[in-house]
Amino acid sequence: VVHPKQPPKASDRSPTDEDATVERIGRRLRSALGPPPPGELWSGDDCAVIVSASGATLFTVDAVVAGVHFDSSLVSMADVGWKALTVAVSDVGAMGGRPTHAVMSVGAPLGTDLERLVDGVIEAATAWRCPVVGGDICAANDLFVSSAVTGLVDGPAPPVTRAGARPGDGIFVTGPLGASAGGLRLLRAGVVPEPGSPDAALCAAFRRPLARLDEGVAALEAAASAMMDVSDGLGLDLHRLASASGVGVALDDIPVAPGATLDEALGGGEDYELLIVVPDETRLIEQFAARGLRPPVRIGRCTDDPGQRDLRGVTMEPTGFRHRL
């Protein structure tokens, strides 16, 4: 399996599982600072949910780091800027919200082409209608870009969390998976894809991932019971959603992007397609059609055995990218 995200060189300290670390830290923060007011959600999902006079406000942060999330020899600085904002915006979309504002923090080695980085940020900010209203630039040995994004959920429906899936609900994705990992594989092999070819589409998926904002809103309006974006690989992310919801999953089929492999689709990550769980499948399909969106792809259903993680009757490993911390 090719992972778009490559961990830095390991030391002799043993890695701790990322999910366990994140969960433990979230628990410590909530116990020291919380509990959140009613209706709010602090840590553990794609975004935090804050209740304000404007309604349910979403707040999230995500970072991309040279050598971990991207290889500066394979992507342009504009690609880095695009991706850095888009991955955080995607978290807002994954709860059914739309982004309102972003602030970005850049650590840059001397000589970094900040102008090109800003080109990509501006392209993404324009595409996602998410103005970057502030930021901070400092010196660093390795380039990193951290984006914090606020968002709003329109209407009375609460944001869609990871924890609401119920047995019997259908599981959908917004598009084929593995494109980003396949694109990275081609770029690493030095492939220069022909414009318009499937290879070019794979490389574009790696360099310029999309935030599925309209799809997220459509899912919210179709009363999705759970949702998240596929950032670390379907195997791992679906496992996270199922664990948060306390359900099992039985998958029938995984849509694989043309030119990508099933392993890349299951474990590659960085596709940023949405993983949507709904009790009313017809309503979801109709909502997507009404908005002129590509139809969502049904990949399976939730079951009442919380330990079940099956693909066509065979147990799946929760493969995907985990940071070694």
Next chain:
Amino acid sequence: VVHPKQPPKASDRSPTDEDATVERIGRRLRSALGPPPPGELWSGDDCAVIVSASGATLFTVDAVVAGVHFDSSLVSMADVGWKALTVAVSDVGAMGGRPTHAVMSVGAPLGTDLERLVDGVIEAATAWRCPVVGGDICAANDLFVSSAVTGLVDGPAPPVTRAGARPGDGIFVTGPLGASAGGLRLLRAGVVPEPGSPDAALCAAFRRPLARLDEGVAALEAAASAMMDVSDGLGLDLHRLASASGVGVALDDIPVAPGATLDEALGGGEDYELLIVVPDETRLIEQFAARGLRPPVRIGRCTDDPGQRDLRGVTMEPTGFRHRL
């Protein structure tokens, strides 16, 4: 002059001036993403100002980076966590606001003591009443912690920007300067200060800076015309405020922290005391007294010669920390 912030090793590329870079990027963002709506302020100040149903919302981000903002051999991981949140909270205080929520992004080398880092974050979040509601942890070769903080300004007065100082206004700071730079100097020299000594106070100022939130609110209520926090050194930060306001400055006296030098007070940075400019000096002093705060220290006044940067009649250089970008 000892700078608490040390730039990483230079390459053979020539450094660009940080302020010019930041200003150019801010200008590009504003021109590409449109002028902010009336009453809003995007980039160029301590925080962005967003108008929402809750009033004037502040939004800021700041990062600390190993080897740039701290030396892991001189500070504990808890100190890093404290500082990472406090420096962003300080930006909210510097506009007269109080923090509402934070999200934090951590890039950590394998084996980083994240539990201790979180200890410091929780201490700061508790001290500043700023719950950390979400975050992101990823692998990185050098530790960085980026904090995005939202805030609110109570009451009808707009947030205090850097740009409102007028000739004749008095210039104040909330306390003596240079403590942080002095503390770093002692720590580098291997000094182990006696508890309760002035040396211990200097080291604490470096390790555990304070956000002057009550002071910021008092200044707002005293109708301060301009304000910012002293993060990169008084010489540089006051130059920035004066330039944003289009005024000159004539300083009489700089309060130097016991054990620190005048150079450290002028150019050391990371004190996070507030720099406050007011037309009505008595009102400021009364507001501080009414809240039981340490009296603000008058250091000089604004003049109508926009090029003037004088200390006791002698031209000052705008010394302080600038990132080499």
